[in-house]
Amino acid sequence: MPELPEVETTRLGLSRLVKEKKIVEVIVRQRNLRWPIENGFEDQLRGNTFTKLSRRGKYLLFHSKRGRMMVHLGMSGSLRVVSSRSNIRKHDHVDICFDDSSVLRYHDPRRFGSFFWLAPKQIHRLLKNLGPEPLSKHFDGNYLYEIAKRRKVAVKTLIMNSSIVVGVGNIYANEALFLSGIRPDRLSSSISKQRYKGLVSQIKRVLNSSIRSGGTTLRDFVREDGQPGYFKQRLFVYGRGELGCKNCKKLLQETRINNRSTFFCSRCQT
DNA sequence: CGACACACCTGGATGC
DNA sequence: TGCATCCAGGTGTGTC
Numbered sequence: 001m002p003e004l005p006e007v008e009t010t011r012l013g014l015s016r017l018v019k020e021k022k023i024v025e026v027i028v029r030q031r032n033l034r035w036p037i038e039n040g041f042e043d044q045l046r047g048n049t050f051t052k053l054s055r056r057g058k059y060l061l062f063h064s065k066r067g068r069m070m071v072h073l074g075m076s077g078s079l080r081v082v083s084s085r086s087n088i089r090k091h092d093h094v095d096i097c098f099d100d101s102s103v104l105r106y107h108d109p110r111r112f113g114s115f116f117w118l119a120p121k122q123i124h125r126l127l128k129n130l131g132p133e134p135l136s137k138h139f140d141g142n143y144l145y146e147i148a149k150r151r152k153v154a155v156k157t158l159i160m161n162s163s164i165v166v167g168v169g170n171i172y173a174n175e176a177l178f179l180s181g182i183r184p185d186r187l188s189s190s191i192s193k194q195r196y197k198g199l200v201s202q203i204k205r206v207l208n209s210s211i212r213s214g215g216t217t218l219r220d221f222v223r224e225d226g227q228p229g230y231f232k233q234r235l236f237v238y239g240r241g242e243l244g245c246k247n248c249k250k251l252l253q254e255t256r257i258n259n260r261s262t263f264f265c266s267r268c269q270t
Numbered sequence: 271c272g273a274c275a276c277a278c279c280t281g282g283a284t285g286c
Numbered sequence: 287t288g289c290a291t292c293c294a295g296g297t298g299t300g301t302c
Contacts, residue, residue, distance in 0.1 A: 003295060034278065034297085058296080075296055076280080091280085110279045112296060126298080153273070162297070169295055218295060219282080238295095258274080261294085 002073040004134065004167030005210035006221050006229060007058045010079055012211075013224030014104070015053045017081040018062065021098035023048050027085075030093040034074060034114045037094075044117045045069065045096060057130050057166030067119045070127075074112025080105055080224050109220070131165045134203055139165055141197030148188040148196060155191060156184035156257050159203065168203060170260045171216055174238045176203040183269045184262050185255070209234070237263040 002010070026042035044066060052063040060079075062069040071079070082103050085095065094106035094115060106113070118124055132138040147164055148155070156177060159168045168176070177184045179202040182195060191199075210216060215229030218239070222228060232239075236246050238261075241254035245265035255262050 006295075032279095072296085074279095075294070108279095109281065110294090112278065151272075157273090160296095171295060216295075221295070259276095 002058060002077065002215070002221060003169030003172055004058060005172070005207055005213075005231065006215035007055055007060060007073060007167075008211050009215040009223055009229060010073070011053050011055050011060055014079060014081065017102070017224065018050045018053065018096075018098075018104055020049060020051070021100055021102070023050075023096055024099050025095075025097040027095040027097070028093065029088075029095075030091075030111070033093065033108065033111050034072070035116075037115050038117065041115065041117050056127055057133070057162060058169075059127065061118075067117060067122070070114075070116040070118055070124055071106070072114045072126075074108060074110060074114070076110040076220055077106065077108035077113035078220065078222050080107070080222060080226055129163050131161075131163050134165050134167050134207055139200060139204075141193060141200045144200055145191075145193040145196040148191060151188045153188050154185045154257050155182060155188045155199075156260075156262060158188040159199070160258070160260075165203075167207065171218075171235070171238045172203070172206050172210065174261075174263050175206045175236055178237045178264060178269060179206060181269050183266075184257055184264050237265070239263070 023045050026045045028037055028042060031037040048064045048066055050062045050064050054061045058072060060071045082105050084101055085097060085103055091109045092105055092107050096104040116124060148158055151158060156173050158164060160173050180199040182199060210231040213229060213231040214223055215221060216231040217228030237252060240252055241263055243252060244250060245252055245268055248267050250265055250267045252263050253266050
């Protein structure tokens, strides 16, 4: 999936294309996503209009007068706006059709994504335990250090825990640890406050930088217009297992932490 | 409470 | 060509 930059890229791109249009039809071809799409979901949308598109972590929230549609893209989901209802591909699970004949179309081969309808003021249970936004001022070195010193996990596992901070997935966790010179397998409680300040600023930097490039496309992520993101070319470690460190040329190490691919330079990261 | 394995699902790459 | 195996951007749930 989509990590935070890809979700934000989707939000920015979709916003003007879905707002202030009347929804005339909703077609759900596959209800069995990560959680089944509830019966009645379509009825909440039909005749409705999106007024605003926001994001919490990796969840997109489509606001309307009657409530909000909450969407998660899972590992392989993407949303785009197409000009007509035709040309349906395999794994196009949801169509939201507007009165100008454009269609907001959800595509997701692995079906780890999800769609929910939220009543006004309802806070979904999946949003209740989320940590701060990584790009907000609430996420800083002091905050992360205070949590880290009480935990006994690898620092990479720490920053990928959405109850501590949202939006840092496997790609950007690898990148931010490289940029701040911290080995991903270091025990969270063994790292100084100063180094956490550096880590936090690199997390913010890499996420912002990727949003500006339209996110990272590895295989199937596409933006709202069907174009890939261009941040892949600027990755320092993720997916570069056989290659040398871009900084010192030493061969990168590849390992697994929490069963996720992990890349680092044993010279530049300590 | 924290740590961790496992679950959900398809498709692409790789190896025999 | 076919089949088995492994791996992939996430994260909630259950168990200890």
